[in-house]
Amino acid sequence: MKAHHLAATIVAVATLWGRPVSAQEAGDSTARRQQRTLDSLTAALRAVQARLDSASGRGRNVFNPDIGVIGNLVAAVGQSRGGSEALAPIPSLTLQESEASFQAVIDPYARADFFLAIGEEGIEVEEGYVSFTHLPAGFLLKGGRMRAHFGRLNAFHNHTLPWVDRPLVMYNLLGGSVDDADTGIKDAGFSVSRLIPAGKLFVEAIGEVYRGESGTLFAAARRQEVSAIGRLRGYADLSENTNLEIGTSYARGYNDAGPGLVTQLSGLDVTLRWRPLQRSIYRSFVARSELIASRRAEPDTVQRAFGLYASADYQLQRRWFVGARFDQSERARNASLSDRGLSAVLTFWPSEFSQVRGQFRQMRFAGKGTANEFLLQFLFTIGAHGAHPF
Amino acid sequence: MRSFCSLLALAVAATVAATVAATVAAAEPAPGPLRIVTTTQDLAALAREIGGDRIAVEALAKGYQDPHFVEPKPSFILLVNRADLLIAVGRELELGWLPSLIAQARNARIQPGARGYLDASLNVKILEIPTGQITRAMGDVHPLGNPHYWLDPANGRLIAQAIRDRLSELAPNDRAYFKQRYADFDARLAAAEKRWDATMAPYKGTKIVTYHRSWPNLMSRWNLDVIGYVEPKPGIPPSPSHTLQLIAEMKRQGVRLIVVEPYFDLKTPRSIASQTGGTVLVLAPSVGGVKEVTDYLQLFEYNIAQLSRALDTTR
Numbered sequence: 001m002k003a004h005h006l007a008a009t010i011v012a013v014a015t016l017w018g019r020p021v022s023a024q025e026a027g028d029s030t031a032r033r034q035q036r037t038l039d040s041l042t043a044a045l046r047a048v049q050a051r052l053d054s055a056s057g058r059g060r061n062v063f064n065p066d067i068g069v070i071g072n073l074v075a076a077v078g079q080s081r082g083g084s085e086a087l088a089p090i091p092s093l094t095l096q097e098s099e100a101s102f103q104a105v106i107d108p109y110a111r112a113d114f115f116l117a118i119g120e121e122g123i124e125v126e127e128g129y130v131s132f133t134h135l136p137a138g139f140l141l142k143g144g145r146m147r148a149h150f151g152r153l154n155a156f157h158n159h160t161l162p163w164v165d166r167p168l169v170m171y172n173l174l175g176g177s178v179d180d181a182d183t184g185i186k187d188a189g190f191s192v193s194r195l196i197p198a199g200k201l202f203v204e205a206i207g208e209v210y211r212g213e214s215g216t217l218f219a220a221a222r223r224q225e226v227s228a229i230g231r232l233r234g235y236a237d238l239s240e241n242t243n244l245e246i247g248t249s250y251a252r253g254y255n256d257a258g259p260g261l262v263t264q265l266s267g268l269d270v271t272l273r274w275r276p277l278q279r280s281i282y283r284s285f286v287a288r289s290e291l292i293a294s295r296r297a298e299p300d301t302v303q304r305a306f307g308l309y310a311s312a313d314y315q316l317q318r319r320w321f322v323g324a325r326f327d328q329s330e331r332a333r334n335a336s337l338s339d340r341g342l343s344a345v346l347t348f349w350p351s352e353f354s355q356v357r358g359q360f361r362q363m364r365f366a367g368k369g370t371a372n373e374f375l376l377q378f379l380f381t382i383g384a385h386g387a388h389p390f
Numbered sequence: 391m392r393s394f395c396s397l398l399a400l401a402v403a404a405t406v407a408a409t410v411a412a413t414v415a416a417a418e419p420a421p422g423p424l425r426i427v428t429t430t431q432d433l434a435a436l437a438r439e440i441g442g443d444r445i446a447v448e449a450l451a452k453g454y455q456d457p458h459f460v461e462p463k464p465s466f467i468l469l470v471n472r473a474d475l476l477i478a479v480g481r482e483l484e485l486g487w488l489p490s491l492i493a494q495a496r497n498a499r500i501q502p503g504a505r506g507y508l509d510a511s512l513n514v515k516i517l518e519i520p521t522g523q524i525t526r527a528m529g530d531v532h533p534l535g536n537p538h539y540w541l542d543p544a545n546g547r548l549i550a551q552a553i554r555d556r557l558s559e560l561a562p563n564d565r566a567y568f569k570q571r572y573a574d575f576d577a578r579l580a581a582a583e584k585r586w587d588a589t590m591a592p593y594k595g596t597k598i599v600t601y602h603r604s605w606p607n608l609m610s611r612w613n614l615d616v617i618g619y620v621e622p623k624p625g626i627p628p629s630p631s632h633t634l635q636l637i638a639e640m641k642r643q644g645v646r647l648i649v650v651e652p653y654f655d656l657k658t659p660r661s662i663a664s665q666t667g668g669t670v671l672v673l674a675p676s677v678g679g680v681k682e683v684t685d686y687l688q689l690f691e692y693n694i695a696q697l698s699r700a701l702d703t704t705r
Contacts, residue, residue, distance in 0.1 A: 108503060111493065134498040138471070195471055195496060202464035235464040240452075243463060277455045278653055318627050318655075351626060353526055382526075385486070390462050 065104035065112075066384035070159045072096050078373035084339060084365050086176035086183070086216070086331060087168070090375060095120055096181055097158055101384065109134045115157065119181065126157065126186065140193045148185040148214075149193075149206045149231045150174070150249045151290050152269040158182060162286070162313045164359045164375040168327035168341045169307030173265065173294045175215025185251065187214045187227065202235040210253070217263060217332070218253030227253025245271040261297040263332070284315040294332045305330035313345070321347040327363075337366035355379040422446070424561055427473040427500075429484050430457055431678040432540045433510055433549070435686040437477060439575040440553045444564050450491075453678025456653045458530070458625070462487040467494050475560060476500035477553065480511035483537035508556050511537070514545040517606045529623025538675065542607035543583050546686055550575055582687055586612070586694045593701045597643055599636065601650045601659060604675045608693065617643055620650070620659055628658040640666045646704035649697075651675045671700045 074096045080089035090096075102114040110132045117126035129144025147155045153166065154174060166183055170176065176183035189210030196203040208229040212220030218227045233247035249267040254260070268291045275284040289310040296303040307329025315321050327341035341364070347357040357377040364370050426447040428434040434449035441447065448469055451460045457479070470476060470491050478484055492501060499506035516535035524531050539545045554572040558565040590612035598609070601620040609616050618639055622632035640646070646668035648659045652675070659670045673693045674683045683692045 105502075108501075131493060133493060133496070133501055135496070138496045140494065140496045195468065200465070200468070202468050204464070237463070237465050243465075245464070275461065277452050280461075281456050281459055281653065282655060351526075352530060390464065390490075 063104070065102040065114075068101045068381060068383035068385055070099045070101075071378070071380045072098055072159055073378040074164060075376040076373055079371050080373055081363070081365055081368045081371035083178065083371075084171075084331070084368070085178060085333070087171040087363075088176075088178045088181055090165075090181070090373070094181075097126075099126065099157060099159060103384070106130065117182070129191075138194055142191040143189075145188045146186065146191060146208075148187065148208055148210065148229050148251070149191065150185050150229050150251045150265065151231075151267040151292065152245075152247060152271060152288065153290065154184045159379050162311070162321070162323050162347070163325060163343060163345055164357055164377045165343075165361065167290070167309035167311075167325065168339055168363070169290065169292050169309050169329040172329040172331050172339065173217075173292050173305060173307050175217030177216045180215060183215060185210075185214045185217060185227075185229070187211050187218070189226070198234075200236070204231075204233050206231040206233075212253045214253070217255070219256035220254050221259065225254040227251065241276045242272070242274045245269075245273075255296055257296065257298040261299070263294065263296045265292060265294050267292045282315065282318050285313070287312045292329075294335075296332050303333060303335045305332050305335040319349045321345075321349075323347075331366070339366055340364045353381040353385060424474045424557065425472055426475045426477065427469050428477040429460075429479055429488060430540075430676055432676050432686065432689070433477045433479065433553075435677040435684075435689075436540075436546060436550050437553050437557075439686060440550055440568050440571050441557055442567065442571050444561065444567060445557070449678075453674065453676035453683065454652045454680070456651070457483055457676070458486065460484070460487045462490045466491050470495040470500060471497050473497065473500050473506065475506045475508060475556065477508045477510055479537055479540070480509035481516065481534045481537035481539070482532050505556070505559060508552060510549045510552060511539060513552055514539050514548045515542065515607075517610065518603065529621070530625030532624075536603060536606050538604045539607050541605060541675065541689075542611045543579055543586070543690055544611070545607060547576060547579060578687060582690065586690055589694050589698050590614075593698065596647075596701055597645045598647045598649060599640060599645055599662075600648070601654045604651055605649060605673075612694075612697075614697075617645055620648065620654075620662065633658060633662060637662055637665050640668065647671060647700055649673050652679050669700055669704050671696060673697065 075093050076090040083089040098118045100116045105111045114128040115126040117124045129142045132141040171183045187210035191208040193206040210227045212218045212225045212227040229251045231249040235245045237243045247269045251265040255263040271288045273286050291308045294305045309327045311325035313323035323345040325343040330338045343361045345359045359375040361373045424445045428449045431449040431453040434447045437447045451457050519535035554568045557568045594613040597615045597617045599618045648670050663670045674680045
């Protein structure tokens, strides 16, 4: 078949090349005729090249990584009150942090995952790490740039959240700034985790060491000023349809307040899920909450700030989800300032590969009054579509 | 606040201590029956036919659950972590949930490519392998063909052979036992197939409609003609315009049976049935899909009995 295509193309090229000149064309200049012939020849050769590429492409591409791109268009209307020092206001329209993913097995011992966050101002490595899946004694080692396993949502990518934005406490206590639309602890380092035997209970312990630079949270001045993160999470199936997950986390790193000054974070997270298995594509419920305490040492004082969010999401029908979230958080750099927020969310999934989401968000920024905003989000996926995190 | 921080710091310290203790205590897998984890109850049933009491088998997805959309729960990670053999349906049926379980399993034995990973689809007859360019405008199509292939007993036999061979590799001392159990299963299946063929013979060429494309292997095995689907495209919920077209087509061709999987909403199929004078029949797409179906042979016993009864009444 391929030989037939190739032969037909060559015959077509030869025909074009040797086509006799008609009386009408005789009036054209020689240069124009030659140009047309050359254009036809070039097009035919491109077609031959494309066929050759596709003939051999299957074999060549088999080891290429799975590639996917997730677009994230966000629109905002209403009064933002200028956001805060930790939370940048959302522009009226922005293609916010589209994500390109490249994932593949490296060799019999490891796999690699890259997630590039493509914003309107440039590309950032959201995550890029190697996972060693064959270590002895049940260890899992990851190395690279990662979203840290502090709390529940920090490790989630934006497009997997049930809201347009992240909870306020993540902006206020995990390194949000007016210069970055996103927030959370993400840094270069190593992560080691292990399952702890506990019968039918799932218990996982995670220890991580990072360079110590993450948003406005950690700012290592010297090589030895690394940050450290520990997390312990337990999970239990309460019934076939219901499960509960509880996690505790701790983070420590050097801040930008002065030499040797440290910020410590402690967190507690709880997630309750319900999904009746036989109707799992039509009904589900998730309630989550995270409590985070920050202790930021400064030259003359210690800022102790606390924040939390609590949310619930219910699946009404196969493609419709409704949810609400309560936010409250003091600010890491000035704990006397406290912000609050309330959100109501409605999401429609045209298919597994796209979502349309509307979120009404009311924020009360300390000293600025109330900001009422309506956020609209279009999420759309092309290419490989990885598993959603659980 | 200070006490909250102290409490959490204590919890983290306990974590580290527990991890160290667990690592020291971690022994190699305890001897005993081979631990098999399968992604579906069909594969578990076939593994049980071959492995008998020499294996302990657990399935991740339930038979009454849509196998495309299974949550990768941490409790599944525990099962896969302890498995000696992981058997998957393959053909990208579990694409949305199995890779993350395998990546977090911390179990080298069951990684794809290892002896403890078996893709059950490699030697079976696969239908509906797309040709030409495919895009997601066609819905949630499976580029490697229809993954519901276990619904033809001939494929069940081939899966059982693959399981027999892999179990014999992993536990060579029990090779004769697995061989004997396969021969017994093969004989029972062959006898049952004759019965099922005879039951279904009168309905050859009957036209039906199904909800999702779950049944091509079952229907083509017994020569039933699926002329349409309740879903406008695979994975896309029914739309009013498609439903109207389907009703018109069913009336035109005199189709009166709509087969539905147990995990789909019956509202649209019932509405179609009421307008076409037809019947909605919920069949078991998997072992465990309904209570009565507890093994691989019963999967067909149940479906054939239900189908033949429904085809009799809708004739």
